[in-house]
Amino acid sequence: MRWGSGIVTPKFADGNAAIAWAAEDAGVRYVSHYPGSPVNRVIDVIEKNNSNNIIINHSLNEHIAALSAMGASLCGARSLVVMKHVGLNIAADPLNYAGVIKITGGMVVVVGTDPGAHSSTGEEDVHWYAPQFNLPLLEPVSVPGIYESVKNAYQISERIQLPVLVFTPGRLAYQSSLIERDKIPDEPALLRFDKNPEKLINVGKRAVENHKDHVLRLARYALETSCTTQAFNPASKYGIITRGCTYAVVCELIEGSGLGEEVHLLNIERTYPVNLEEILAFAKDKEKIIVIEDQDGFLETMIKREAFGKVSCSIYGKEYFPAWGEITYEQILDFFTQEFPSEFSNDYEQVPEIEFTCPERPGTFCEGCPHRPAFYAIDQALNACDGVIGGDIGCSSLPPHRTDWLLCMNAGIGLSQGIAQVLPERPLVSTGGEGSLFHGGLISLQSAVENNINLTHVVFDNRSIAMTGHQGSPTSSGNTDARKLFDSIGVSHIFEVDAFVPSKITHAIEKAKSLRGVKVIWIRGDCALQPNQEALRRLRERTLAIDNDRCGSCTRCYSELQCPAIVKEPVTAHLSIDMDRCRRCAACLDVCPNNAILVSDPAMEVMCD
Amino acid sequence: MTNLLIAGIGGQGVNTLANVLAEVCRLSGKNCQYTVHKGGAQSLGTVYAELRVASGNSPVLGSSIPKGKLDVLVAMDPWEALRHLPLAHAATKSWVESEIMPLFVERSGEMNNKTPLLNPLRQLQRLPLEIGWRHYRRDAIEQTGTPKMANYLAGLDCIGGLGINDVAVFEHIFFNTIPASNKYRESFCI
Numbered sequence: 001m002r003w004g005s006g007i008v009t010p011k012f013a014d015g016n017a018a019i020a021w022a023a024e025d026a027g028v029r030y031v032s033h034y035p036g037s038p039v040n041r042v043i044d045v046i047e048k049n050n051s052n053n054i055i056i057n058h059s060l061n062e063h064i065a066a067l068s069a070m071g072a073s074l075c076g077a078r079s080l081v082v083m084k085h086v087g088l089n090i091a092a093d094p095l096n097y098a099g100v101i102k103i104t105g106g107m108v109v110v111v112g113t114d115p116g117a118h119s120s121t122g123e124e125d126v127h128w129y130a131p132q133f134n135l136p137l138l139e140p141v142s143v144p145g146i147y148e149s150v151k152n153a154y155q156i157s158e159r160i161q162l163p164v165l166v167f168t169p170g171r172l173a174y175q176s177s178l179i180e181r182d183k184i185p186d187e188p189a190l191l192r193f194d195k196n197p198e199k200l201i202n203v204g205k206r207a208v209e210n211h212k213d214h215v216l217r218l219a220r221y222a223l224e225t226s227c228t229t230q231a232f233n234p235a236s237k238y239g240i241i242t243r244g245c246t247y248a249v250v251c252e253l254i255e256g257s258g259l260g261e262e263v264h265l266l267n268i269e270r271t272y273p274v275n276l277e278e279i280l281a282f283a284k285d286k287e288k289i290i291v292i293e294d295q296d297g298f299l300e301t302m303i304k305r306e307a308f309g310k311v312s313c314s315i316y317g318k319e320y321f322p323a324w325g326e327i328t329y330e331q332i333l334d335f336f337t338q339e340f341p342s343e344f345s346n347d348y349e350q351v352p353e354i355e356f357t358c359p360e361r362p363g364t365f366c367e368g369c370p371h372r373p374a375f376y377a378i379d380q381a382l383n384a385c386d387g388v389i390g391g392d393i394g395c396s397s398l399p400p401h402r403t404d405w406l407l408c409m410n411a412g413i414g415l416s417q418g419i420a421q422v423l424p425e426r427p428l429v430s431t432g433g434e435g436s437l438f439h440g441g442l443i444s445l446q447s448a449v450e451n452n453i454n455l456t457h458v459v460f461d462n463r464s465i466a467m468t469g470h471q472g473s474p475t476s477s478g479n480t481d482a483r484k485l486f487d488s489i490g491v492s493h494i495f496e497v498d499a500f501v502p503s504k505i506t507h508a509i510e511k512a513k514s515l516r517g518v519k520v521i522w523i524r525g526d527c528a529l530q531p532n533q534e535a536l537r538r539l540r541e542r543t544l545a546i547d548n549d550r551c552g553s554c555t556r557c558y559s560e561l562q563c564p565a566i567v568k569e570p571v572t573a574h575l576s577i578d579m580d581r582c583r584r585c586a587a588c589l590d591v592c593p594n595n596a597i598l599v600s601d602p603a604m605e606v607m608c609d
Numbered sequence: 610m611t612n613l614l615i616a617g618i619g620g621q622g623v624n625t626l627a628n629v630l631a632e633v634c635r636l637s638g639k640n641c642q643y644t645v646h647k648g649g650a651q652s653l654g655t656v657y658a659e660l661r662v663a664s665g666n667s668p669v670l671g672s673s674i675p676k677g678k679l680d681v682l683v684a685m686d687p688w689e690a691l692r693h694l695p696l697a698h699a700a701t702k703s704w705v706e707s708e709i710m711p712l713f714v715e716r717s718g719e720m721n722n723k724t725p726l727l728n729p730l731r732q733l734q735r736l737p738l739e740i741g742w743r744h745y746r747r748d749a750i751e752q753t754g755t756p757k758m759a760n761y762l763a764g765l766d767c768i769g770g771l772g773i774n775d776v777a778v779f780e781h782i783f784f785n786t787i788p789a790s791n792k793y794r795e796s797f798c799i
Binding site: 012014118119143171172174175176177178245248249251252255328329330333354356357358359360361362363364366399400529558559562564567568580 | 618619627628631632635642643644645646647648652653654655670671672673675676688689691692694695697711712713716726727729732733736737738755756
């Protein structure tokens with residue numbers, strides 16, 4: 001493959017755009033994904049200017065995304081799969097088999113990891129999947145590095161006929177740097193599917209033979225190719241090994257302190273499988289090696305596993321750095337200050353002595369968000385009876401965190417079933433967005449039906465995978481009739497309600513509590529950031545105000561509904577509506593017990609007061 | 610190396626402003642990288658952008674501004690200025706919006722039985738830092754009728770803090786990057 005020519009002017013790109021550009025420039029013809037931060041924008045970039053006519057599969061979960069890309073690459077198309085770290089759990093089943101089928105088109109699986117859990121419900125370390133799948137894993141250290149790694153991954157993938165994993169942490173996914181694009185002038189491969197039972201009917205002796213071939217193919221490749229870069233003083237007895245984001249921080253500290261003569265730095269970009277010869281050459285004359293990496297210590301483990309009994313120096317890692325959160329500049333600085341006190345004794349600038357208090361500001365539902373009145377209504381139905389609210393991920397999980405748990409996708413409908421079965425008298429609703437429902441929740445719902453579980457499931461249908469950037473969902477495409485779907489799997493009662501009339505939602509939940517079977521409260525209301533025609537009309541034509549003479553100062557609209565557009569005057573404590581913020585959903589109208597919300601809307605027959 | 614941090618909340622245009630400033634740096638011959646932190650919420654939560662601008666051709670490395678290395682702080686809300694003060698040093702240049710945006714812990718009951726929050730303006734005023742107080746939001750509303758252009762006014766302080774004197778380049782990039790803002794261009798007498 002020829003790489004080169006076609007260099008264009010450098011442009012700023014974040015990690016997401018770097019992935020997309022690399023795929024385009026590598027001649028990718030098939031992309032599949034399930035949206036998830038921090039790699040939620042990759043597909044947007046590809047879709048925005050899809051001059052290569054790349055086929056995009058907006059898969060309903062990562063299992064489908066991985067399998068469909070394997071199918072495309074079996075036919076010779078270069079494919080890209082994009083998902084977040086927890087999505088790899090869902091894709092794990094097919095990726096365990098991806099090594100045996102000998103794809104002919106390069107396949108790259110980009111996974112957005114999230115040390116520090118900045119945009120996820122957990123910081124699960126998914127590195128351990130690489131040895132389980134036995135697939136190569138690349139970890140770039142910068143945004144330009146992402147671009148190069150993803151392109152390089154296609155070369156590797158086609159050379160050894162294995163998908164290649166590329167991990168991109170949130171730090172890099174949302175970092176922007178200049179990138180020089182370099183298009184590949186390759187002729188597109190002829191696409192064909194060849195029947196080949198030897199590798200595709202993977203059972204019995206064939207499965208063992210295919211497995212052996214897979215293991216040996218990757219082991220040969222590991223020894224034949226370099227996976228490292230080195231910096232600073234090779235003669236130093238003190239070795240530092242990094243991967244991913246820690247490389248840049250360590251370099252900055254070493255260069256800033258003039259420590260370059262004291263240490264020898266090895267960055268490992270292909271963290272699985274490592275090249276043992278390179279590790280042994282690096283370790284040969286070292287007295288001490290420190291592995292600095294985020295999370296569990298995957299690289300440290302791999303190095304120790306490979307180099308066990310073959311090196312004489314001590315190798316440390318998680319003895320000095322935590323296995324949780326991101327490894328920060330300050331943690332590495334503290335470590336260096338202890339190890340090299342003369343170079344690092346006075347690194348901090350003069351920091352003023354300051355003491356202050358500042359609360360977290362984690363964001364909340366937007367003004368006009370359908371989840372706000374829906375949760376207000378659920379609270380009204382369940383709070384008095386100490387009911388349980390099963391929570392799911394997505395925008396419905398935003399503060400004020402009104403559910404009783406927030407774990408993984410479809411934990412709402414799943415955990416709730418066990419609780420409903422062991423505590424049948426306890427009032428309970430499970431919740432989840434329509435994105436989660438079609439990701440895997442539908443099977444959970446059907447499972448509840450098949451097991452005769454008495455369950456009320458609330459579906460927040462805002463017709464959008466909102467949190468990750470408003471990707472479409474089956475209820476926005478119009479291809480799926482959710483009501484027929486619920487009917488056909490045996491849901492006993494379906495309550496379709498308007499998200500912006502919370503009293504009706506409360507009533508539906510009360511009614512559902514009295515019925516047996518699997519009931520669905522289908523709450524419909526579009527995302528406020530994706531306004532439909534009626535929402536736009538309301539925004540233009542409707543006005544709302546609070547009549548302070550009627551207001552009884554119950555503050556339900558302010559402190560229970562918690563609409564950000566309702567503000568409290570600091571001196572009088574009177575409430576008012578900030579019309580710059582208000583989206584005119586009028587959920588507050590239904591909440592107010594004193595009819596103090598005044599609405600003016602030409603589409604209404606009468607002026608409401 | 611100059612480290613700049615723009616602090617605000619979702620919906621104030623922090624991400625877009627960082628994008629504009631990086632392009633301005635590039636056109637001014639400065640090597641720059643930036644990172645946006647926006648959390649999970651679509652709006653109203655803490656958002657900030659870290660710009661690291663290298664001197665000459667030296668490479669920009671780690672994405673985070675280390676503690677004590679923040680040179681310029683432009684905050685579009687006083688709470689958000691406070692949040693990042695551990696990064697500041699004695700000579701950090703700071704410009705801070707004086708209007709406090711809503712903080713939802715105050716109304717959600719999470720603050721019950723806890724020490725009441727101290728006013729962020731008073732907290733900032735007590736600190737040994739020179740702060741340029743700003744009315745980005747009020748001025749934007751007065752000049753354009755909308756608070757959306759507050760990030761343009763904050764951007765002017767950012768380029769001042771970075772030592773970039775060519776305001777015309779900033780304006781050109783800003784209005785090209787955000788086409789919807791062009792209707793307000795006249796309001797700023799450009």
